[in-house]
Amino acid sequence: MNEFEIIRRYFARQPVARGDVRVGIGDDAAVVEVPADRELVVSTDLLVAGVHFPADTAPDAIGWKALAVNLSDLAAMGAEPAWFTLNLSLPDADPDWLAGMCSGLYALAAEHDVQLIGGDTTRGPLTLGIQILGLVPRGAALTRAGARPGDRVFVSGTLGDAALGLLSRQGRLAPAPDMAPGLDARLDRPTPRLDVGRALRGLASACIDLSDGLAADLGHILEASGAGARVELERLPRSAAYRALQAQVGWDPAVSHGDDYELCFSVPPGRLDALSRRMASVGCPVTEIGVIDAGPGLRFVDESGRAYRPARAGFDHFGAVPPSPP
Numbered sequence: 001m002n003e004f005e006i007i008r009r010y011f012a013r014q015p016v017a018r019g020d021v022r023v024g025i026g027d028d029a030a031v032v033e034v035p036a037d038r039e040l041v042v043s044t045d046l047l048v049a050g051v052h053f054p055a056d057t058a059p060d061a062i063g064w065k066a067l068a069v070n071l072s073d074l075a076a077m078g079a080e081p082a083w084f085t086l087n088l089s090l091p092d093a094d095p096d097w098l099a100g101m102c103s104g105l106y107a108l109a110a111e112h113d114v115q116l117i118g119g120d121t122t123r124g125p126l127t128l129g130i131q132i133l134g135l136v137p138r139g140a141a142l143t144r145a146g147a148r149p150g151d152r153v154f155v156s157g158t159l160g161d162a163a164l165g166l167l168s169r170q171g172r173l174a175p176a177p178d179m180a181p182g183l184d185a186r187l188d189r190p191t192p193r194l195d196v197g198r199a200l201r202g203l204a205s206a207c208i209d210l211s212d213g214l215a216a217d218l219g220h221i222l223e224a225s226g227a228g229a230r231v232e233l234e235r236l237p238r239s240a241a242y243r244a245l246q247a248q249v250g251w252d253p254a255v256s257h258g259d260d261y262e263l264c265f266s267v268p269p270g271r272l273d274a275l276s277r278r279m280a281s282v283g284c285p286v287t288e289i290g291v292i293d294a295g296p297g298l299r300f301v302d303e304s305g306r307a308y309r310p311a312r313a314g315f316d317h318f319g320a321v322p323p324s325p326p
């Protein structure tokens, strides 16, 4: 199978066909229509085998997750995803791997009506680079800056499940057999919180998605906003599986391991009623975990008011002592 056969078989046909794509795969570039009252929101994420996922990860999980982490970035901006490109580097043209990767990729693409409109395919170490493009009403994008003292801090969903899934896959943790598949799914098939992000337009003062862990990512909001925050550990939303393992794993998986792909955001006190009204129609719960203050920095406190310092600060590819990937 040569490069052009790969493109024809796996990429030229894909399940989503949007009306706003004037030129899709097959030309030198794609052409899409951007409505006059919208702004274009662009993000990209690179996934390298052996760094972001073990090379033997199921191919459909790789395809799903490569798109999910990009969709999650648009969710954090309150944007509507529309199109994506795929830069793919492959050690060899394995049809089973390609079919599996595409099935995960396209399942999520169809769920969010986001169309593959181009890319590049080369031979090399297994790497997937997706660029995602989306739309947001003019001026309505959420950003990391804008959190003010007194704003409440929230997260969507539950924290730490993907981290527990990874520990269990590494043989470092043994969840109950009925809990393991749920943790696995949180690791392999994260759910981008696009509905939460959209509902936060006009409400959240700042927003970020949790890829590197709550401590690191809320830290980015605080840095961009020039503020501090106090977070109460007891309030962190945890799954039944997490609670069952809490005595073994403590707080770190929820606080600093990453790969959650939940949203963390701040809301001014005057908008809390509007938030609960709007969240009533969103499938994913959100939980208040703390409050923005003048600082300094981000402080975690346990139920007795004692300060808690996470054992690790979050994942940093170029950190002085590289931690193992989250």
Ligand code: ADP
Binding pocket: 007, 011, 024, 025, 026, 027, 028, 029, 085, 086, 087, 088, 116, 117, 118, 119, 120, 121
């Ligand atoms: P060029 O040499 O002009 O860059 P290519 O031969 O690389 O064109 O690609 C041909 C067409 O196939 C282009 O429209 C390109 O966007 C698309 N394409 C190539 N690789 C991928 C891929 N991995 N996913 C989606 N589309 C792809």
Ligand code: MG
Binding pocket: 119, 120, 121
């Ligand atoms: Mg090319």
